[in-house]
Amino acid sequence: MKLHQLALSAITALLISGCDKIEGPYGTNNGGGPIGGDTIVQNVLLEDFTGHTCQACPNAHREATRLHDIYGDRLIILALHADFWADPYPAGAPYFTYDFRNPTATAIATDFNVIGQPFPKGMVHRMLNPGTSDQLILDWAGWESKVDQWINTVAKAGIEIATSYDSGNKNMTADIDLKVVSDLTDPVSLAVYFVEDSIVNWQKDGSTNVQNYIHRHVLRGSLNGTYGEDLGALTAGTELTKSYTGQLTPADADAAHIYIVAILTNNVTKEVIQVEEVKLQ
Amino acid sequence: MFRSYWEPNLGLDNSMDGLRAVFTPKPGITFKGVIGRQRDFFTYPENVVRGVDGDIQINDAIPFLSGMKLRIGLGGSFVSKFQKDDKPSLILPENVGAYAGRINLRYGKLAFDAEYAYKINDPSQANLFTYNYGEALFANLTYTQKGLGIRLSAKRVDNMDYRSDRGVTGTRLLINYLPAVNRQQTYRLATLYPYATQALGEMGGSTEIYYTFKPKSALGGEYGTTIMTNFAGVSDIDRKNLDDTLGYVSDFTTIGDDRFYQEVTFEVTKKLSKKSKVIVSYLYQIYDRVKIEGKIAEKQVTSHLGVVEYTYKFSSTNSIRVDLEHLYTEQDRGNWAMALVEFDMAPHWTLTVFDEWNYGNDDSKKRFHYFNGSVNYVKGGTRLSLSWARQRAGLLCVGGVCRFVPASNGLALTVSSRF
Numbered sequence: 159m160k161l162h163q164l165a166l167s168a169i170t171a172l173l174i175s176g177c178d179k180i181e182g183p184y185g186t187n188n189g190g191g192p193i194g195g196d197t198i199v200q201n202v203l204l205e206d207f208t209g210h211t212c213q214a215c216p217n218a219h220r221e222a223t224r225l226h227d228i229y230g231d232r233l234i235i236l237a238l239h240a241d242f243w244a245d246p247y248p249a250g251a252p253y254f255t256y257d258f259r260n261p262t263a264t265a266i267a268t269d270f271n272v273i274g275q276p277f278p279k280g281m282v283h284r285m286l287n288p289g290t291s292d293q294l295i296l297d298w299a300g301w302e303s304k305v306d307q308w309i310n311t312v313a314k315a316g317i318e319i320a321t322s323y324d325s326g327n328k329n330m331t332a333d334i335d336l337k338v339v340s341d342l343t344d345p346v347s348l349a350v351y352f353v354e355d356s357i358v359n360w361q362k363d364g365s366t367n368v369q370n371y372i373h374r375h376v377l378r379g380s381l382n383g384t385y386g387e388d389l390g391a392l393t394a395g396t397e398l399t400k401s402y403t404g405q406l407t408p409a410d411a412d413a414a415h416i417y418i419v420a421i422l423t424n425n426v427t428k429e430v431i432q433v434e435e436v437k438l439q
Numbered sequence: 440m441f442r443s444y445w446e447p448n449l450g451l452d453n454s455m456d457g458l459r460a461v462f463t464p465k466p467g468i469t470f471k472g473v474i475g476r477q478r479d480f481f482t483y484p485e486n487v488v489r490g491v492d493g494d495i496q497i498n499d500a501i502p503f504l505s506g507m508k509l510r511i512g513l514g515g516s517f518v519s520k521f522q523k524d525d526k527p528s529l530i531l532p533e534n535v536g537a538y539a540g541r542i543n544l545r546y547g548k549l550a551f552d553a554e555y556a557y558k559i560n561d562p563s564q565a566n567l568f569t570y571n572y573g574e575a576l577f578a579n580l581t582y583t584q585k586g587l588g589i590r591l592s593a594k595r596v597d598n599m600d601y602r603s604d605r606g607v608t609g610t611r612l613l614i615n616y617l618p619a620v621n622r623q624q625t626y627r628l629a630t631l632y633p634y635a636t637q638a639l640g641e642m643g644g645s646t647e648i649y650y651t652f653k654p655k656s657a658l659g660g661e662y663g664t665t666i667m668t669n670f671a672g673v674s675d676i677d678r679k680n681l682d683d684t685l686g687y688v689s690d691f692t693t694i695g696d697d698r699f700y701q702e703v704t705f706e707v708t709k710k711l712s713k714k715s716k717v718i719v720s721y722l723y724q725i726y727d728r729v730k731i732e733g734k735i736a737e738k739q740v741t742s743h744l745g746v747v748e749y750t751y752k753f754s755s756t757n758s759i760r761v762d763l764e765h766l767y768t769e770q771d772r773g774n775w776a777m778a779l780v781e782f783d784m785a786p787h788w789t790l791t792v793f794d795e796w797n798y799g800n801d802d803s804k805k806r807f808h809y810f811n812g813s814v815n816y817v818k819g820g821t822r823l824s825l826s827w828a829r830q831r832a833g834l835l836c837v838g839g840v841c842r843f844v845p846a847s848n849g850l851a852l853t854v855s856s857r858f
Binding site for chain 1: 567
């Protein structure tokens with residue numbers, strides 16, 4: 159048999175199993191629910207870079223919601239409104255005049271080179287792109303496998319958050335208890351963000367301008383800077399308590415819908431080590 | 440069903456790293472096979488693409504039919520991609536196969552060719568993880584005789600976005616090629632609103648008619664006159680939404696309500712003398728910016744474009760071409776004017792300068808001139824090009840594939856060599 163005939167035969171043989179038609183069911187119950195008891199579990203951070211004039215972004219919002227339905231409160235979602243997709247229209251325009259942007263979201267989008275990329279994009283746990291020193295920026299179709307990968311890892315640290323809120327001066331306080339269960343040989347940082355859920359405003363969804371779109375998990379700002387406080391390297395067994403205070407912004411933010419998110423990150427790789435979220439009040 | 444493609448001017452590269460085999464057992468019969476991984480810019484995803492194609496030209500393969508006036512060609516192909524199921528919550532097909540059958544018939548001045556393709560369930564980011572199958576039909580009927588040409592085309596595409604990675608969008612890792620039914624526009628201002636095939640669903644048709652009035656006739660004049668008219672229209676397919684993972688059902692023969700694109704062209708080509716020729720052209724377009732470009736904008740742009748192109752030959756090797764264009768529209772960036780002058784000194788040199796002026800922009804600060812000057816030198820298989828350009832933002836299309844490019848300003852030196 160000549161070489162080209164052999165090659166064609168081999169390719170044809172490989173094609174015999176070339177179709178996996180799925181007749182249903184289409185889904186599984188995989189995804190792992192929350193683990194009870196006192197065990198410290200690994201939560202996962204999903205950062206969704208989005209904007210109100212980005213017509214494809216609601217697809218990513220829906221995927222984030224779907225993943226939250228699967229993984230429950232172990233998946234913590236931040237919606238970062240950034241780049242020109244988040245630019246507000248001039249006052250007086252019929253829609254898209256609200257400004258979702260804030261310096262924290264813009265800094266993260268800039269520092270991780272998401273600015274300029276076609277939205278929506280996302281980072282899962284700020285994980286590295288394998289073989290590089292840059293973070294992996296993902297289309298939404300790629301989020302689930304990475305969430306699943308991280309959520310099945312063994313936690314190296316646990317975070318507990320206690321909050322208080324003074325409605326008079328709009329001051330929020332977050333008391334963070336950090337418990338390290340495995341040596342963290344690289345220096346780490348603790349950042350504490352505040353997030354507003356369910357803001358009702360305009361959103362482009364495909365070719366439709368949706369007036370009463372519910373914007374979930376909108377990152378509003380930080381209590382201690384974009385990347386938080388440097389805690390240095392920590393050894394297993396270390397327990398720390400940190401307290402951070404800051405004023406709720408912007409002025410129209412609704413304290414009843416605010417969540418506090420604490421993120422422990424590796425200062426070298428920038429990857430997330432642990433993340434936790436609680437309601438402000 | 441399969442096209443491996445490298446187009447550096449467009450920033451596209453899904454060329455294959457693998458094996459290709461071609462086998463011709465006898466005249467008129469050809470088998471092809473390919474297996475490999477597609478290139479995604481500087482990386483090769485692990486997903487494997489493999490395919491086979493068979494083609495038989497009946498009149499060549501069967502000797503006693505060789506003299507038959509009816510020429511028949513038949514072909515079929517099967518392509519499959521493998522990608523691991525990486526979504527724990529879904530049962531995804533890891534092997535996604537697609538097949539196609541085609542026929543081409545020639546009988547005297549008539550020709551007919553058609554291809555039907557089917558793809559099994561292929562949930563992906565592009566189709567929002569629906570488990571619908573995909574299908575496409577493309578058919579052409581042409582009639583040609585001296586001085587007259589007629590072409591009718593029809594196309595229906597449903598859920599045929601086919602990539603070697605279900606998680607990418609845009610122009611990355613495309614496996615198949617879906618040709619457009621509209622004309623590939625070459626005039627500068629006509630490329631402001633170029634239509635790109637909507638792989639997730641479209642239905643369209645086009646007609647094109649050429650007729651040449653003979654020389655020495657009333658309308659033909661001394662050297663003859665050619666007229667061309669073209670109509671193309673593309674709309675969405677019919678969709679009835681389902682609240683399940685199939686997403687929708689679609690009736691094959693029903694056109695959807697959303698019109699994506701429409702064009703009407705009239706063109707007259709007249710040779711004025713042995714040395715000069717003029718082309719006068721009018722193009723009317725309706726263009727859905729939201730659908731085609733994904734832009735927040737007025738849904739439709741309606742434009743009228745007029746072109747006058749004049750060519751004068753100084754000698755058998757030297758010529759000058761002048762191209763004047765004006766585009767009128769009340770939407771998008773408003774009116775445009777363009778002037779181009781090109782000196783062709785065959786066989787080596789070409790000098791081109793043109794200016795596109797967006798004089799009708801509602802924002803007076805954006806009424807830019809987009810100057811472009813270039814010098815090209817060709818010798819043998821080597822081409823050198825030096826150009827300075829202020830490039831307008833918009834869709835850049837090559838070979839029916841389009842990519843959005845931002846506005847830019849700069850100098851470019853291009854060297855290409857074939858050997």
